[in-house]
Amino acid sequence: MILSEHEKAAILAELAPTGKLRFALNHGNAVLVNPGSTAHAPSGVSVDLAEAFAAALGVAGEFVHYSKAGDVSDSVAANDWDVCFLAIDPLRAQDIAFTEPYVAIDGNFMVPAASPVREAPDIERLGLTVGVTRGSAYSLCLLRESRRATIKQYDSAAQVTAGLVARDIDAMGGVRQAMQAVAAANTGCRIVEPPFMSILQAVGTRTGRPLAQSFADSFVREMKASGFVKEALERHGSGNLRVPASAGV
Known part of the structure; x- marks a missing residue:
């Protein structure tokens, strides 16, 4: 992506008015931020994309760290970050302008081994x-679409897992990759197929910043077309995930 210095300055004036380009990093997504990576040495697909994003604008970026996605979206009004890596959702889109998705992640249910659930609609x-x-x-999807199932919210994935192990809930919903590790550690649990949703991850900027949104859109399309996203996924152990094709490609 080749931009003139004037174009870079105009984008940065809108995108990072504080003078710093701040990336929200969601450590709760084990697919995009490597488990065990710290605020001092973060790693993962989101980190690689953030570094490439900043490099395209000729600046250094910095990370703002969050333990879960909800904390990122809830902090929009606080103006604590400029760019985020979140799943597209209509509620979030009221305040966040999303690019097209760069990776699709499966959202699955996990249940006790003896559960009568055999496929996702059984829930x-x-x-x-x-x-x-x-x-x-x-959680936003299930709260919006469930009619008979009861959705119980917890503050962390660890609390959800504990609730399932204690049989306080009948099932847990989450990202397949994260739950595979949980299922391996709790042999009395199994993942339900097929997935109940496809979680479409995108780059987000604040609404009302058209230059920033246009740049982010172009950036994501280029990162997908060049193979950067696929290579990053493979490098961080998630090469089996699907990179959605751009519209018209």
């Missing part, structure tokens, strides 16, 4: 109680 049919992490994309 709704049986009117079960599902635990989710508050503010996550899958």
